[in-house]
Amino acid sequence: MATCFQQQPSNVEDDSVILFSTSSSPEGSTSLSSSFYHSPLSTDNSKTSHKLTVRNLSYTIHLKRSIPDTFFHLGQMPKPVEILKSVSFVARSSEILAIVGPSGTGKSSLLRIISGRVNDKDFDPCSISINDHRMTSPVQLRKICGFVAQEDNLLPLLTVRETLMFSAKFRLKEMTSKEKEERVESLMQELGLSHVADSFVGDQENRGISGGERKRVSIGVDMIHDPPILLLDEPTSGLDSTSALQVIELLASMAKAKRRTVLLSIHQPSYRILRYISNFLVLSHGSVVHNGSLGLLEETIQKLGFQIPTQLNALEFAMEIMPALEASSFKFSVAEDGDSYSYPVWSDEECIRIQQHNDDKQMGNFWFxxxxxxxxxxxxxxxxxxxxxxxxxxxxxxxxxxxxxxxxxxxxxxxxxxxxxxxxxxxxxxxxxxxxxxxxxxxxxxxxxxxxxxxxxxxxxxxxxxxxxxxxxxxxxxxxxxxxxxxxxxxxxxxxxxxxxxxxxxxxxxxxxxxxxxxxxxxxxxxxxxxxxxxxxxxxxxxxxxxxxxxxxxxxxxxxxxxxxxxxxxxxxxxxxxxxxxxxxxxxxxxxxxxxxxxxxxxxxxxxxxxxxxxxxxxxxxxxxxxxxxxxxxxxxxxxxxxxxxxxx
Structure with missing residues (x-):
């Protein structure tokens, strides 16, 4: 999949070298303390940036009729339900894009499609591109994007270190045991989990780490292979305000330090969380009603003749005036900085050649x-x-x-x-x-x-x-x-x-x-x-x-x-x-x-x-x-x- 990305003209190191390089100095660790608010983050300029572009993405589901409905409504097919309607936006490296909207507006569906967790028949090969290279199948997106689901699907009787170590063993097979251990230790330090490394993950029946720490473990499991694009579905759901802030603070730190593109869905972010999010994609009934910064949203609300109450932030108030935003919303264009929609796509011959090369490589390593x-x-x-x-x-x-x-x-x-x-x-x-x-x-x-x-x-x-x-x-x-x-x-x-x-x-x-x-x-x-x-x-x-x-x-x-x-x-x-x-x-x-x-x-x-x-x-x-x-x-x-x-x- 490396051929999908446009490499920078500078002398860029190979990803396998950059991927797991860590600093031995104390300053290299990511802290979840208040120092994050005041000290600038060092950015790894050697890493390739990744721009995710979504253009006119629509998603419709066809409901299956139950047996009683079939009996009482003979000859009538259930109407298809439009989940997403021509969604367009751009997400860039070192930034967090938050997908916001009321419940049932398509936030989770959008993230699942971008992460490749959709059937081939429901996937539009013309709607998603990375670094101006069109993604033609969900399999490509699965390999590039890390996806953290809303539920923390972890084994409660493994420790934090064991959970991450098994993930490294499964997904980093080409690395040596020592390199895997170093990667896990580095990731635990980056996630602020070193102090609970030997504690059980736990669940409702088995006492373990806190909810915020468990969410960070879930993030670590899907970050062990260092994906350039990280997608998170409601990462603050079920967390108290302090834990939620720590999770968002951590994601912002990782986005800047590793030039990672981060997309997350969030229901109602608090005022302190907003400062870490670069841009907001506000959805309503599957359509985009705002795409841009918080300041731009404030300007839009003022142009509509509304005054934001002092006790609410612009995003919270936008949830209350959603019908007005829908009525005034216009079709957003993602063509920025001279970008065009004529994205290159692999030829059939190149796809076949790459697939055969991958198949030969996989067959050689299959039994081992x-x-x-x-x-x-x-x-x-x-x-x-x-x-x-x-x-x-x-x-x-x-x-x-x-x-x-x-x-x-x-x-x-x-x-x-x-x-x-x-x-x-x-x-x-x-x-x-x-x-x-x-x-x-x-x-x-x-x-x-x-x-x-x-x-x-x-x-x-x-x-x-x-x-x-x-x-x-x-x-x-x-x-x-x-x-x-x-x-x-x-x-x-x-x-x-x-x-x-x-x-x-x-x-x-x-x-x-x-x-x-x-x-x-x-x-x-x-x-x-x-x-x-x-x-x-x-x-x-x-x-x-x-x-x-x-x-x-x-x-x-x-x-x-x-x-x-x-x-x-x-x-x-x-x-x-x-x-x-x-x-x-x-x-x-x-x-x-x-x-x-x-x-x-x-x-x-x-x-x-x-x-x-x-x-x-x-x-x-x-x-x-x-x-x-x-x-x-x-x-x-x-x-x-x-x-x-x-x-x-």
Missing amino acids: SSLLEIMFLCSRFWKIIYRTKQLFLARTMQAVVGGFGLASVYVKVRKDEEGVAERLGLFAFSLSFLLSSTVEALPIYLQERRVLMKEASRGAYKISSYMIANTIVFMPFLFAVAILFAGPVYWIVGLNPSISAFTFFTFVVWLIILMASSLVLFLSAVSPDFISGNSLICTVLGAFFLFSGYFIPKDNIPKYWLFMYYVSLYRYPLDTLLTNEYWSVRGECFSWHPPDYSHCLLTGNDVLESRGLDKDTRWMNVGIMFGFFLFYRVLCWIILARKASRTTI
């Missing part, structure tokens, strides 16, 4: 890059699991208490007809317990999903790398859970006294938990929240249990429901556990005919045949269970990849 991503994600997963005490302890205690509790009910089950029924009940209940024991991971998956969507949409790593790392980390953890459950149950109950049978029993318990974790991971990908996700899991598991063959024999299941028997997660492990218990004792008698007990009424083979198990299908069932484990993870990967490609966060 994927391996690094998996390693970094594994490291992060381990930290989160270890620090998520409620999950770690809950799963461990659930296995131990569940195993000993269940074993205490079925102590030394006898080898008679009643014992056969008890063993079948034990296996069925164990299945139900194990498959439902993974539901507590749902809120953690849902919390991680927003972070995953943000990071994957920014190209930090691939969804496939995330799925592989998740599998690698959780498999040994769930194996330990399987051992803690299987040990007491197997030997206290008195199941088949064979080491090989016990080993296979533990292996099957592990596969059951793996299947359940994959199912929960898949359902967390399709569920919007915890309540609906929990309801969906309970419904699916209930249906699987009903058609497992335990309650209703296969021959009695209606034909239109027979498919549920074959896709049930309960059926295959239940048959496998029964086969493991009775296959080696098929000739052993469990019930004799009284009074002389000379005739056997029930053998191990009879128990197996009652379930239709006339062959040893243990390893075939193991393959099917492993297939379910992979199948739900592949489905989850497809859904998450599709969502990441459409995300706007």
Whole structure:
């Protein structure tokens, strides 16, 4: 993308050299103290300036009709909604441009379009240019612009340093470990976060840093690769006046020191914040009603015959007289300093050549890059699991208490007809317990999903790398859970006294938990929240249990429901556990005919045949269970990849 920019004629250093250069002197650090108000900021003149030009940008959404609306309004299509109407402006380096307007006026939509977070079909390739080079696709803008969403989508159980360090590992793969550490330390100093570097980020449930500090961490995550253009959606939302001022002060400092172009949306800036903002773009109903400095806005208000009250600033008063501003607004031109709208654009041949070059480079580094991503994600997963005490302890205690509790009910089950029924009940209940024991991971998956969507949409790593790392980390953890459950149950109950049978029993318990974790991971990908996700899991598991063959024999299941028997997660492990218990004792008698007990009424083979198990299908069932484990993870990967490609966060 470097070819998009017009380099200055002077001897400019390569970006890779400039990008992470830091001053070792105390004056090089950015302070959030009051000295910022009085001391001039040093500007890095070696960095290339970037001018963002938006010309006649319009955005319309086509609403999808709901089922009730379709029924009551046959033949009527919902009217398209115009979000933005011919928006034009210019944003330059070393300045902050604030997008202001009432709620629902298109501020967030404008920032998402400029940051490339819009579908290709909704993107106008003629409306946005950087340094007079037209941006022809959202992908180009995603690579150039850093975007900080309104919500702080961060992992609460990572420290500030770890959060920024993982971001550096994902997005600065070409740098050495030492260079990444130096970049993180420099960025924390620049953001004023050095004093909380080892504090947890936190959230509503886990105590951590303050709201203003968390917002600065969010800014740091999207600034780790030093984007020339930084876009922020409501960066002061939810902050107190002091924290909001510190955030804007920080952005102004960074814009001047690094010649960065900063655009942000803001609802109602306080008087102290206004002094740091160079220009304002005031929107109303998707149209521009003011584009310029605060002084120009004051002149416009006075020309309309209004007097600004002493207790209000010009921007606050403009919100009250918005209809008058709309009526008097004119079409703004962005042609300044001799600029024209005839922007150069890449030829088709050049686009193809650049794309092929990038593809060749990416293919050469694909496997190595994927391996690094998996390693970094594994490291992060381990930290989160270890620090998520409620999950770690809950799963461990659930296995131990569940195993000993269940074993205490079925102590030394006898080898008679009643014992056969008890063993079948034990296996069925164990299945139900194990498959439902993974539901507590749902809120953690849902919390991680927003972070995953943000990071994957920014190209930090691939969804496939995330799925592989998740599998690698959780498999040994769930194996330990399987051992803690299987040990007491197997030997206290008195199941088949064979080491090989016990080993296979533990292996099957592990596969059951793996299947359940994959199912929960898949359902967390399709569920919007915890309540609906929990309801969906309970419904699916209930249906699987009903058609497992335990309650209703296969021959009695209606034909239109027979498919549920074959896709049930309960059926295959239940048959496998029964086969493991009775296959080696098929000739052993469990019930004799009284009074002389000379005739056997029930053998191990009879128990197996009652379930239709006339062959040893243990390893075939193991393959099917492993297939379910992979199948739900592949489905989850497809859904998450599709969502990441459409995300706007």
